[in-house]
Amino acid sequence: MDLKRLEVFCRTVEYKSFTRAAEVLLLSQPTVSEHIRHLEELLGEKLLDRLGREVLPTPAGRILYQYGQRMLRLKDEACQAIEHFRGNLAGHLALGASTIPGAYLLPRRIAAFKREVPSIQISLLISGTSNIERGLLQGDLELAIIGAQAKDARLECRALFYDEIVLAVPPDHPLARQPEVGVADLHAQDFLLRERASGTRAVTTAALREHGFDLDKARVVAELGSGEAIRESVKAGIGVAFISSLAVAEEQRRGTLAIVALKDFSLLRPFYLTHRRNRQLTPVAEMFCRHLEDAAAIAK
Secondary structure, three states: OOHHHHHHHHHHHHHOOHHHHHHHHOOOHHHHHHHHHHHHHHHOOOOEEEEOOEEEEOHHHHHHHHHHHHHHHHHHHHHHHHHHHOOOOOEEEEEEEOHHHHHHHHHHHHHHHHHHOOOEEEEEEEOOHHHHHHHHHHOOOOEEEEOOOOOOOOEEEEEEEEEEEEEEEOOOOHHHHOOOEOHHHHOOOEEEEEOOOOHHHHHHHHHHHHOOOOHHHOEEEEEEOOHHHHHHHHHOOOOEEEEEHHHHHHHHHHOOOEEEOEOOOOEEEEEEEEEEOOOOOOHHHHHHHHHHHHHHHHHO
C-alpha cells in the first residue's frame, strides 16, 4: 500500500473535501481522485461517499483511516529518528491541551520552543479533558497538558504547572464588596459552570464538596463550553463562576471583573503533562518535554 496514496486519503477524510485536500497537498484535484480510486481498487471497497460538496468516509473508510493515521505517524517517527541520528531535529509534534492550558499556557511555550528549533512543526488540539485523553489513547496525540489527572491507567500523568481557581463576579456584585466570604454563603448565588467533561469543573466540584458545598446541586443558570464564554458571561452579569486565574488576570487588572476572597478555601490546580504509558516518545516530543520542565522550574 503506497504511503503517499494513504496520506492523500487521510487528508481527504480530515478536510472532507477533494479540493481542500488537493490544496493542502499541493496536488491537482484529479490527482487526488486518482489516488483514492487506486486505493479503492486495491482494497475492493468503496472508501468515500460524495455527499454534495462534502466527502465522508464509508464504514470501510473509517477503518482504513484509523490504521492509516497510525502508519503515517510511524513513518514520521522513523524520519525523526533518522534525523536525530544525523544530529538534526525535525518533524511534527501533535499536542493536545484542555481549554485553560491550551489557551493561556502552551502558546508561549510553543513560541519559545519554535525559536529554539524552527524546523519543528507543532499542531495543538484544544478540547475538553476527556477528548484529549481519547486522542492520546488512540494515538492521534503524543503529548498533552490537561487539568485533571487521567483515570485511565494507560495514561501517565505528572503535575508540571499550577494555576489557582478563583471565584469571579461582576465588579458591582455584592460579594465583591465583602472582604471575605464563606463557602456556605454561596448557596444563594447564580452559578455559571463549564461542561461536565471539563477538568476545571471536575477539580473545583471535588474541592468544594470537601468543604460541604455541592456545586452540582447549586443554582446553575448556564453550562458553557469554554473559559472565554464563562468569563464574558460573568462580565455580562449573568452569574458568578469558579474559573482559572489565568483566564481572568487581564479583566481583574482592568477592573471589569472582581475576585472574591473565600474564607478557609483556596484551590491550587495542577496541570498534568500526560502521554500514553510505555509509548516511546519521538525525539521531538522528548525535547519538548524537557523544554516544559525547564519552564516549570523557572515558574516555581
